[in-house]
Amino acid sequence: xxxxxxxxxxxxxxxxxxxxxxxxxxxxxxxxxxxxxxxxxxxxxxxxxxxxxxxxxxxxxxxxxxxxxxxxxxxxxxxxxxxxxxxxxxxxxxxxxxxxxxxxxxxxxxxxxxxxxxxxxxxxxxxxxxxxxxxxxxxxxxxxxxxxxxxxxxxxxxxxxxxxxxxxxxxxxxxxxxxxxxxxxxxxxxxxxxxxxxxxxxxxxxxxxxxxxxxxxxxxxxxxxxxxxxx
Ligand SMILES: *Cc1c(COP(=O)(O)O)cnc(C)c1O
Numbered sequence: 001x002x003x004x005x006x007x008x009x010x011x012x013x014x015x016x017x018x019x020x021x022x023x024x025x026x027x028x029x030x031x032x033x034x035x036x037x038x039x040x041x042x043x044x045x046x047x048x049x050x051x052x053x054x055x056x057x058x059x060x061x062x063x064x065x066x067x068x069x070x071x072x073x074x075x076x077x078x079x080x081x082x083x084x085x086x087x088x089x090x091x092x093x094x095x096x097x098x099x100x101x102x103x104x105x106x107x108x109x110x111x112x113x114x115x116x117x118x119x120x121x122x123x124x125x126x127x128x129x130x131x132x133x134x135x136x137x138x139x140x141x142x143x144x145x146x147x148x149x150x151x152x153x154x155x156x157x158x159x160x161x162x163x164x165x166x167x168x169x170x171x172x173x174x175x176x177x178x179x180x181x182x183x184x185x186x187x188x189x190x191x192x193x194x195x196x197x198x199x200x201x202x203x204x205x206x207x208x209x210x211x212x213x214x215x216x217x218x219x220x221x222x223x224x225x226x227x228x229x230x231x
Contacts, residue, residue: 003041004048006223007032010206011049014217017210028210029197031076033220035060036227039069045223046072054078054097054218058085065092078160078218080134083107091115097160097199097218100124100135105148112153120155122199123148125182127175128164135161138182145190158197158216159183163205172205176212183213 001009007030015025032045035056042053042064053070055061056079064070077093083104089096090111099105099121112119123144126135136144141159148156159182163175179200187195201209203222210217221227 003044003223006225007045007048007050010219010222013207014210017207020211021213023215027215029216031078031199031216031218032223033078033202033218034064034069034224035079035220036229037224039064039067041224042069043071046070050223052076052095055093056080058082058088061092062088086111090119091117095120095122095157095197097122098124098134100126102144102147105144105151105154109151109154118153118155120157121148122158122160122197123156125159125161125179127161127179130164133162138178141182141186142190145186149190156191156195158195158199159186160197160199160216162202163200166204170208173208173212176200176205176209176214180213 011025014028014030018025018028029051031052031054032050033054034042050073052074054076074094076095076097077089078097081089081098081104086107090108096119108119124135125141126133126137145156148154161179163172166172183198187193197216198214199216199218200214201217203219206217206219
């Protein structure tokens, strides 16, 4: 199947999942996770109506920006971001979804201030408490959210998570439910209900994530096909 056929199939699934929660597909942002796919594939996704493209690696994003791979849609950064690469992402990606430490918040603040811009971000939550994964621990999130609010050049638009790799079908449903509860809580108590995005759900579980309250899904494989790691 082509990229545009894949996107059409996913849109129908998104519509159905959204309808089960009293929403419509228009309430859900579909982010194409385009890592390891070339500029031509990105352009194909744009032509097929993808809402956003999301990139994981700074070097790859910089290269593909120079090839105008993302023209026509907003670009998000969704991967692990090292502090020494923040300068290459702030002001380039309209939303940095993967901000999971106060050190990274500080670096983004500093860089955005120099550019006289406000950088939109999501706070990443390590909902599975996995040692190898970045993101704020759920019980550190309130403090992080309050801290982020004090930074004048950073604006928090919501939360993002990458749950553990599923060991059984529907294994991530409890994590999605906990994220939704955290989102509602933080939104009410810290952000006066101004948050916009709960970013969760990938190729294998985006419908379940939407049913749990996600309004932004990041889908790679189901759009672009399996990534070729040998290249
Ligand atoms: C690659 C990636 C995705 C998409 O994963 P698929 O399983 O290929 O859909 C989503 N989010 C992040 C942060 C990613 O790195």
